[in-house]
Amino acid sequence: MSEGTAGTTRRRVEILAAFDARYRDFDMMAESAIAWDQEYDHIGRGNFEGSLTQVVLTTMQAGRVGWKPGIMQRGAAPGHSWVIGLPIVAEGTLHARGRPIAVGQPVLIGPCEDMAFIANGATDIALAVIPVGQIERWMQVRRGAPGLDRKCLDRPWTMNQREIVERGTALATLLDALVKNQNGIEPNAVAVIEGQIVDVVLGMVPSTDVAEPLHRRARIALKLRDMLEANVETPCSVGAICDALGVRERTLYLACMEAFGRPPKALLLELRLNHVRRALAHPDLDKTVTAVAARFGFWHFGHFSAEYKRQFGELPSSTLTNALGKAAYQSSTE
Secondary structure (H helix, E strand, O other): OOOOOOOOOOOOOOEEEEEEEEEOOHHHHHHHOOOOEEEEEEOOOOOOEEEEEEEEEOOOEEEEEEEEOOEEEEEEOOOOEEEEEEEEEEOOOEEEOOEEEOOOOOEEEOOOOOOOEEEOOOEEEEEEEEEHHHHHHHHHHHHOOOOOOHHHHOOOOOOOHHHHHHHHHHHHHHHHHHHHOOOOOOHHHHHHHHHHHHHHHHOOOOOOOOOOOHHHHHHHHHHHHHHHHHOOOOOOOHHHHHHHHOOOHHHHHHHHHHHHOOOHHHHHHHHHHHHHHHHHHOOOOOOOHHHHHHHOOOOOHHHHHHHHHHHHOOOHHHHHHHHHHHHHHHHHHO
């Protein structure tokens, strides 16, 4: 495979709709989901409580759905797409298309007219609805495979429940960032978050790819470094990096670990945080932590602050306050 160029071509991804709602009526909840043709039946005992967060992008959908005590779902998701769900909480058994879903396994439903999904008990699931073409592209770039197939429904995935919950929580965090910032987020930032959502969901698919030789991995690592430095304000997803460099994920991972001792995502995060710190340490008078964080693609500010403190030992607000204090002192002595 060609190592490609260090630049990236970004797709324009926009938010078409986004909402977060709570329900006492299961029929109303079923009807609220945009572009879904579905019906709910309340199963189990007790008053119904439901929650639905949904973001519709120009490329795909993402959401988080919760039911209590349980539901029987009939009907279809948006057409020609896979529904991939990551259970965060499942107090009862889950079933789809006439099959049980084992504990610690994702919910995988290919294009069909009836999902036949059942949740027996209180359930909280983060999910993505990804068109077949988009999955095929991701699988080709990242895994060297043509796409997901029906065998995925029969194959047990080598995962544990903790990883499923962690991925579900990560997906919910990205979804929350889109919902809260839907009116002010730039299209480039939406594209980045969309790429991260796809990576979280499809990153579960095991790789069978063979890595490139060591000497090529070293060249790839240097191109990766330059590419990440050039894109700190519009950070790239792993899929976009693989596409731009013309390599598969396993090769990218090995190249990064061998050259820098950390995986690509960690390296990019650290570079972005360093650029944030420089901007905060040399501030304009009207500069705020929120504005600087958003400039470098951090839209979930609680998560950003925690990562910043973990890296530098202080909150970003402390860095800015200290810098402003030094600037004021220097001005007063001139």
